[in-house]
Amino acid sequence: MEQKRAYVIGHIRVKDPVSWAEYCSKVPGTVAPWGASLVFRADGAQVLSGEHAYTDTVVISFPDLASVKAWHESADYQAIVPLRQKAADVVIISYEAQA
Template sequence: MSACVIGHITVKDADKWAQYRAQVPATIAPWGAELVFRGLTVKVLAGEHAHTDTVVIRFPDQASVDGWYQSAAYQALIPLREQAADLVLISFSD
């Protein structure tokens, strides 16, 4: 059963966000993950949505999501991420 992480993002510092984004692929590769989508919100069709950007990353399973998120490589990026953007990360599986 595959699993995905969706990030809803509001960038606070574009330079730091670019640094963070450049380093994330190396943290997901060991977990067999792939970037599915990264883009800007065009329109909210229903309800409220405060963030401007969205990312979707597919993992082979939930264990891979958990391993990636808890990995030393990704944990090292969290301080940069927090300086760069406000975001919500959601994990789900099919």
């Protein structure tokens, strides 16, 4: 059976731009061992319908959900979580692609 790609989507409201820039500079080194790649990062969200309290979004592609879980629980990523929490309010969601 073919593995389905998985995606991590982060919805972000930056509180401390300097700390956020530092956190963002450290994330790529934590996802690389899991075969992940940045799909896009954007700010200035334009809400077309409903309410959305976040201004920035990031989407990261992983080979599968197991890789997402391994990355998120890894010592390297967990080491920068306090920096993320200081820098921004973030909601992180993972999805398995259906197609």
